Amino acid sequence: MAYNQKHFVERARIIKALGHPVRLFFIEELARQERCVCELTEMVGFDMSTVSKHLSVLKNAGLVIDDKRGNQVFYQLTTPCILNFFGCVEAVLNGDPATTNDAC
Amino acid sequence: MAYNQKHFVERARIIKALGHPVRLFFIEELARQERCVCELTEMVGFDMSTVSKHLSVLKNAGLVIDDKRGNQVFYQLTTPCILNFFGCVEAVLNGDPATTNDAC
DNA sequence: CACCTATTTGGCAATATCGCCAAATAGGTG
DNA sequence: CACCTATTTGGCGATATTGCCAAATAGGTG
Numbered sequence: 001m002a003y004n005q006k007h008f009v010e011r012a013r014i015i016k017a018l019g020h021p022v023r024l025f026f027i028e029e030l031a032r033q034e035r036c037v038c039e040l041t042e043m044v045g046f047d048m049s050t051v052s053k054h055l056s057v058l059k060n061a062g063l064v065i066d067d068k069r070g071n072q073v074f075y076q077l078t079t080p081c082i083l084n085f086f087g088c089v090e091a092v093l094n095g096d097p098a099t100t101n102d103a104c
Numbered sequence: 105m106a107y108n109q110k111h112f113v114e115r116a117r118i119i120k121a122l123g124h125p126v127r128l129f130f131i132e133e134l135a136r137q138e139r140c141v142c143e144l145t146e147m148v149g150f151d152m153s154t155v156s157k158h159l160s161v162l163k164n165a166g167l168v169i170d171d172k173r174g175n176q177v178f179y180q181l182t183t184p185c186i187l188n189f190f191g192c193v194e195a196v197l198n199g200d201p202a203t204t205n206d207a208c
Numbered sequence: 209c210a211c212c213t214a215t216t217t218g219g220c221a222a223t224a225t226c227g228c229c230a231a232a233t234a235g236g237t238g
Numbered sequence: 239c240a241c242c243t244a245t246t247t248g249g250c251g252a253t254a255t256t257g258c259c260a261a262a263t264a265g266g267t268g
Binding site: 020071 | 225227229236
């Protein structure tokens with residue numbers, strides 16, 4: 001297989017969006033229910049501007065959508081299939097080669 | 105759900121290892137067959153030291169293992185379940201909310 | 209041992225990421 | 239409109255990532 005730079009840059013950008021502790025938490029939390037920026041800000045304890053920028057990264061990656069209601073903005077997960085991947089991450093963490101084949 | 109910093113830092117580290125075009129390519133290529141550093145270097149066209157460092161990131165994340173044979177080092181994927189995740193990434197790329205639920 | 213190939217490590221410059229603050233924007237209320 | 243809350247944007251300093259080069263390490267061969 002040849003290395004198609006553009007192909008992998010596109011895909012890495014989406015995965016990179018998931019590769020930050022705060023953004024990973026947002027994905028898992030939004031999988032449970034939609035949340036506004038102020039709620040997510042309180043949960044992680046960072047500055048709201050920081051939270052807003054993290055959500056912007058997820059949005060630009062196509063992983064979440066935003067919905068403005070009144071003066072609040074609610075974010076929703078667009079891609080529940082991502083959750084299936086987290087089981088595999090657990091298997092990697094446990095260094096458990098036996099389960100890495102069917103953790104999905 | 106509360107934000108457990110340590111929990112998400114651990115998991116983000118593994119995902120971050122996947123979030124680079126070259127490393128993503130290595131994962132897909134190693135899913136097909138094991139490869140030595142020199143083969144991977146030729147495929148991507150970067151300096152061998154750069155390739156070695158990328159492989160080191162994947163190894164530290166627990167995603168690949170290395171096996172030295174003679175003066176060559178072969179890398180193997182430890183976590184085939186990661187491949188299941190790529191289907192979801194495609195769905196995100198296609199902006200296809202309908203398929204994001206069962207792309208796994 | 210001298211020499212060659214394969215790989216890793218150290219270091220550096222360029223660039224990207226992160227989190228904060230301050231300011232701008234937008235909606236709601238009196 | 240004045241004012242308050244929620245959110246985003248711009249910018250800055252600190253830190254991390256990336257890819258190259260040079261040097262170090264390790265195995266194979268004569």
